[in-house]
Each structure stands twice: as C-alpha cells, then as structure tokens.
Amino acid sequence: MTLKYYHAEPAANSLKSMIPLKEKGIPFESVYIDLHEFEQHSEWFVKLNPEGQVPVLEHNGVVITHTTVINEYLEDVFPEIPLRPYDPVGKARVRYWNKFVDENVTPFMSMHGWHHMIGAIARGIEPDEFEKLLERIPLPDQRRKWAAARSGFSEAELANAIDKIVYACAKMEATLAQSPWLAGDMYTTADINFFAMCGMTVEIRFPALEVAANYPRLVEWRTRMEARPAVRSALAMPNHTDPKVRNWSRQVR
C-alpha cells in the first residue's frame, strides 16, 4: 500500500486531515507543499489536483481531495480506529457538524486570515507579478479571493464574518453543555474539523470575543484535544512559515 499526504503547515485544512491519519496510526509519506512559493499552483501540482489546493491524499494511485471527503474516505478504508460512530444517528450528527463547520465557520475564519495575513503578502507583490500569479490560479473563486485580499475585504463582510464566528462559538458552548464531544459521547472528525479550522486559533484572530471568559467549555474541550498524542504529533509536523510572516501575524492579534 502507498499512501501519500500532500500538505502545508500543520494548520487549517492541512491539519484537518493530518490528525485522522495520526489518530488511526496509518503510515503515510508526507509531501510538503510550499504555499509561500505558490507550489500549489505549479504545473506538477495542478496535474495532481486541478483545483490547486492542499491537502491531497493519494492512496494506491487514487487521488482524493477536500478534507471532509478525505476524512470520510479514511473512515471507510481504515475503520479499525474509528472517528465516526457506527449507528446512523451518530453518523448523521458527525456529518451535520462537518457541514456546519465547512459552510458556516471555515469561510469566515479564512476571510479574516486572508484579510490580515495574505492581504499583506498580496500587497507586497509587484502588480505585474501579481497578475501572473492570478493567471495561474485554477479556481475562479480562489482567484477572486486573492484579488479581494489585495484590496482588502469590506467592513460589512468582515463584520458579517465575526457574527458567524460568535454564533458558532455559542453553538459549540451549548452543545458541550450536553455532551463531551460535538457529536455526542465519541470524539470524532467533527471535533477535529472545528479544532483545526476555528477552535485552535479563535482568540488569536478575535481577541475581542474574550473566548476564555465567554466560552469556558470550548476552552476545556480544546485542552482535551491538545492533550491527545495524535493531535500533538500532527501539530509537531514541520512548520516552514517565513519568520517575518509569523512575527507579523503575532502583531495583528
């Protein structure tokens, strides 16, 4: 069996499917894709994933993309250490949360990340070079997102995104009052999704939310997540982020 995982730094989408690989103890070859060098838009990578995004799972020559799909696939092929309940109701809960995070959380966390971090990178690129970069981006939506990041998102868009995050944190807090994990008694890919896309970084991005004071169950849940050996091992994967970008992102808090 050959299993390759093409990914960037252990954060967001790259982390979201890395954690299940580690939880399940599946041996895989890690292939680092350098987003700082726009390797995801390079000819060889676009041949692998025509959408020009990470992560990508390649299993015995078959390519699987999109983290929620990858995580479902891993569940189907490697069910020995499960991250999804076997009963239909449990499965439906996990799928509901994954859909909620994918549609109502990820795009809005991402908008703020792009506004602050990618915007600065985009504005640092010469106009000619930026045009060439846009031409190489295969997904039209992604092309628009790069262009929007350069000019900056509007106040209304950013405020709407914060409303979505506040709603998601409150929903999470209410759910954790009923059960230890998002989809019930079992730790699942729903927890992994929320952690990777929002829970891990929410107060860094949104200090005004006062997460520790307002969402104590979320914080306690995150402490449990971070204590898991698989999560620690995924977070310890190499991080090649340019120190300049990293320092800058610290300043934006």
Ligand SMILES: N[C@@H](CCC(=O)N[C@@H](CS)C(=O)NCC(=O)O)C(=O)O
């Ligand atoms: N829906 C996709 C989204 C993947 C995605 O947005 N990946 C980001 C990294 S977190 C990426 O490749 N960004 C670089 C780019 O789009 O140029 C998934 O779930 O895998």
